[in-house]
Amino acid sequence: GSGSGEDExxxxxxxxxxxxxxxxFMDPETGEMKGxxxxxxxAIADEAGFNxxxxxxxxxxxxxxxxxxxxxxxxxxxxxTDERKKEIDFSDKYLDSxxxxxxxEDSDIQSIEDxxxxxxxxxxxxxxxxYLHDHTDAEISAFPEIVTAYMDLASGRLDAVLYDxxxxxxxxxxxxxxxxxTVGELLQGEPYGIAFPKGSELVEPVNEALATLKENGTYDxxxxxxxxx
Ligand code: GLN
Numbered sequence: 001g002s003g004s005g006e007d008e009x010x011x012x013x014x015x016x017x018x019x020x021x022x023x024x025f026m027d028p029e030t031g032e033m034k035g036x037x038x039x040x041x042x043a044i045a046d047e048a049g050f051n052x053x054x055x056x057x058x059x060x061x062x063x064x065x066x067x068x069x070x071x072x073x074x075x076x077x078x079x080x081t082d083e084r085k086k087e088i089d090f091s092d093k094y095l096d097s098x099x100x101x102x103x104x105e106d107s108d109i110q111s112i113e114d115x116x117x118x119x120x121x122x123x124x125x126x127x128x129x130x131y132l133h134d135h136t137d138a139e140i141s142a143f144p145e146i147v148t149a150y151m152d153l154a155s156g157r158l159d160a161v162l163y164d165x166x167x168x169x170x171x172x173x174x175x176x177x178x179x180x181x182t183v184g185e186l187l188q189g190e191p192y193g194i195a196f197p198k199g200s201e202l203v204e205p206v207n208e209a210l211a212t213l214k215e216n217g218t219y220d221x222x223x224x225x226x227x228x229x
Pocket of ligand 1: 017079125126162
């Protein structure tokens with residue numbers, strides 16, 4: 001480029017799936033994306049000195065968009081896995097999460113050992129869906145929007161849902177009338193990371209900004225806002 005390109009503040013598109021409370025969801029009143037991830041990525045952008053523009057899509061598209069270099073960055077409660085690291089770069093982890101089984105309150109299912117042959121829902125392209133394929137003989141249904149899976153579980157069309165604990169817990173707490181509960185232990189610990197196409201030059205500045213936000217208390221403020229103490 002020419003001229004004063006160095007002073008120009010860059011704007012990067014950030015890919016996300018918009019149905020993952022409390023990390024990313026649409027505020028029905030303002031039409032704006034809100035949540036832990038949204039606050040975090042805006043704080044990182046402020047710290048690192050760039051602008052972000054949020055673009056929403058299905059979760060499969062978020063990961064596909066990193067593999068095909070369609071978007072420069074993604075934040076979407078994305079679990080850092082060895083398999084994904086072959087094709088996608090990740091920031092340092094920003095939160096510890098993991099998979100939990102959700103069933104109806106009156107269900108006999110007590111753990112992942114009990115779901116073979118049963119109908120189990122998962123978010124399409126998620127670690128939950130992969131876990132079901134790799135470790136169970138459940139009859140798997142993959143949903144582009146997890147809320148549909150929770151509703152099918154409540155109405156009896158599914159026997160269980162396997163998904164990220166913070167989202168499952170949030171949904172159960174916010175919708176007590178649905179009669180759902182979690183069972184068993186956390187099935188596998190999964191750290192969340194910000195994702196980038198392989199070789200991205202943004203990994204380092206994002207990691208530096210994340211470290212600063214952890215040191216200066218901003219990360220803790222965002223965490224408290226969405227998860228309490
Ligand atoms: N953490 C899960 C994964 O990375 C699910 C993320 C999501 O649905 N937003 O596959």
